[in-house]
Amino acid sequence: MKTTPDLSICIVTYQACQLLQESLVSLFENTEMDFEIIVVDNGSTDGVEKMLSVEYPTVKLIRNEKNLGFTRPMNQALSQAIGNYLLILNPDTIILPRALENILDFMKNHSNVGICGPKVLNMDGTLQKSCRRGDSRPWAVISYFTGLSAIFPNSKFFSQYHMNYLDPDQNHPVEGVSGSCMMISRQLLDQIGYLDEQFFAYQEDADYCLRARAAGWQVYYVPGAQIKHYGGLGGSLVKPWRSIIEWHKAYFLLYRKHFAKDYFFLLNWLYYLAMVLKLLLALLANLVRTGKFSKRKVSAPPVREEI
Numbered sequence: 001m002k003t004t005p006d007l008s009i010c011i012v013t014y015q016a017c018q019l020l021q022e023s024l025v026s027l028f029e030n031t032e033m034d035f036e037i038i039v040v041d042n043g044s045t046d047g048v049e050k051m052l053s054v055e056y057p058t059v060k061l062i063r064n065e066k067n068l069g070f071t072r073p074m075n076q077a078l079s080q081a082i083g084n085y086l087l088i089l090n091p092d093t094i095i096l097p098r099a100l101e102n103i104l105d106f107m108k109n110h111s112n113v114g115i116c117g118p119k120v121l122n123m124d125g126t127l128q129k130s131c132r133r134g135d136s137r138p139w140a141v142i143s144y145f146t147g148l149s150a151i152f153p154n155s156k157f158f159s160q161y162h163m164n165y166l167d168p169d170q171n172h173p174v175e176g177v178s179g180s181c182m183m184i185s186r187q188l189l190d191q192i193g194y195l196d197e198q199f200f201a202y203q204e205d206a207d208y209c210l211r212a213r214a215a216g217w218q219v220y221y222v223p224g225a226q227i228k229h230y231g232g233l234g235g236s237l238v239k240p241w242r243s244i245i246e247w248h249k250a251y252f253l254l255y256r257k258h259f260a261k262d263y264f265f266l267l268n269w270l271y272y273l274a275m276v277l278k279l280l281l282a283l284l285a286n287l288v289r290t291g292k293f294s295k296r297k298v299s300a301p302p303v304r305e306e307i
Contacts, residue, residue, distance in 0.1 A: 011037065023094060037060065042067040043064055049061060064076075069201040102222065117183070119222075136206060143158045153165070174219055188217055202246055
C-alpha cells in the first residue's frame with residue numbers, strides 16, 4: 001500500500017530543461033524526507049521529457065501542448081499532489097542542505113502557519129529581497145520604485161515592499177513570500193482552494209498569501225531554510241514584452257481584487273494611470289535594450305522572474 005509522502009513538490013517548466021535538471025540534482029542530494037515530484041511542462045522542445053524519463057523516472061510529468069503560463073499549470077500539479085504539505089517551486093532553483101526539512105519542521109511545529117518561504121539567495125550568495133514581502137499597497141510600491149526604500153532601508157515606513165527593516169536571519173511573520181519556493185499546508189489548500197487563474201504568471205503568490213491571511217492563517221519567512229534562485233533570467237529572455245505586460249496586468253488585477261476598495265476612487269484612477277505610465281516606460285526601456293537581450297546567452301531560461 002502506497003504511503004502518503006510528507007511533501008509534494010510541484011514545478012512548472014518551459015524551455016528550462018538544464019536548469020530543471022540542476023534543481024532536481026540538488027533536491028535529491030540535499031533532501032532526506034519522503035517526497036514526490038510533479039512537473040508540468042508547457043510544451044517545451046528542449047528534451048525535458050526524455051531527460052526526466054531517463055534520469056528521474058519517478059517524477060510524474062504532465063505535458064501541456066502550449067505555454068499556459070504559471071498559475072494554471074501549477075494548479076494542475078497541485079490537484080495531482082497527495083502530500084500532507086505542498087511546495088510550489090521554480091525550476092531555476094538550487095535546494096541547499098536540509099532546506100525543505102527545516103521549512104517542514106517549522107510548519108509542523110506551528111499549526112497556525114499555512115504558508116512558509118525560505119531565505120532565497122542570489123547565485124552570489126546575497127539575499128534575494130523578494131523572498132519576504134509586505135502588501136503591495138500604493139505607498140509600499142511608490143517608495144520601492146522611487147528608490148526611497150533603498151535610501152532608508154531600515155525604515156518601516158519606507159521599506160514596506162521588501163520589508164528590509166527585518167533581520168534577514170530571524171524567523172518573521174510576513175505578509176507574503178516568493179512563489180519561487182513556497183510551502184503550503186494541505187489544510188490551507190483544502191480551505192481556500194487553488195491559485196487564482198486570472199493571474200497568468202505573476203502575483204499569484206501574493207494573492208494566495210493575502211487569501212491565506214484573510215482566512216486566519218499566518219505566513220512566515222524561515223531563514224533557517226535556504227535555497228538559491230536564478231532570479232532575473234525568466235520570461236524577459238523569451239518574450240520580454242510579454243513578460244512586462246503580464247507583470248503589470250497581474251499587479252493591476254491584484255490591486256483591484258484586494259486593495260482598491262480601501263481607497264477613494266479618484267486615488268485609484270490616479271494609481272491606475274501611474275501603472276499605465278510605468279508600463280509604457282518599461283516597454284520603451286525594453287525596446288531600447290532589445291539588442292542587449294538578444295545577445296545574452298543562457299542554457300535555458302526559467303519560467304519567470306521575481307520582482
